[in-house]
Amino acid sequence: MSALKIEQGTSKHSAYDLRSNYADVNERHTLAVVVENEPGVLARVVGLFSGRGYNIESLTVAEIDHQGHRSRITIVTSGTPQIIEQIKAQLGRIVVVHDVHDLTVEGPSVERELALFKVTGEGEKRVEALRLADIFRANVVDSTLKSFTFEITGTPEKIDAFADLMRPLGLQEVARTGVAALARGPL
Known part of the structure; x- marks a missing residue:
């Protein structure tokens, strides 16, 4: 027992525990990613997830603009808010990616x-x-x-x-x- 009568390890406000209360909360997000419709694009997107240990719960891909050579990848993933933000930022850095939309955050979706x-x-x-x-x-x-x-x-x-x-x-x-x-x- 310390001089302040606080037992060791019982304080919830320890200076050594700086994690946010929300850091461990996993959220499910639906991401819509518009990409160039060319060979290897899907492999690059999936490689980003597997290379960093992120999970893909659902994945659909289809061409949305034949003349513009664009496809839409819809990805359902889960993680902490920080991980979701990191996924969106890293997807946006891939050269063949045109848009990344988080349908879970941007408002109502179907x-x-x-x-x-x-x-x-x-x-x-x-x-x-x-x-x-x-x-x-x-x-x-x-x-x-x-x-x-x-x-x-x-x-x-x-x-x-x-x-x-x-x-x-x-x-x-x-x-x-x-x-x-x-x-x-x-x-």
């Missing part, structure tokens, strides 16, 4: 994902799978006597909820496209 689910089952499980698919507005895109393939679009949370309900009914395979996102409203 996120959608497409998924295919193969569910096998007979009898009551088959009926229950069809009932749940109707509730989630999933479409049956293939059917056999022992299985269904459902197509569902929605937010990643909706896709996860549908998967959780289909597991006990015979979920066999899942294929997901990854998140596609746009900012809401006018530019």
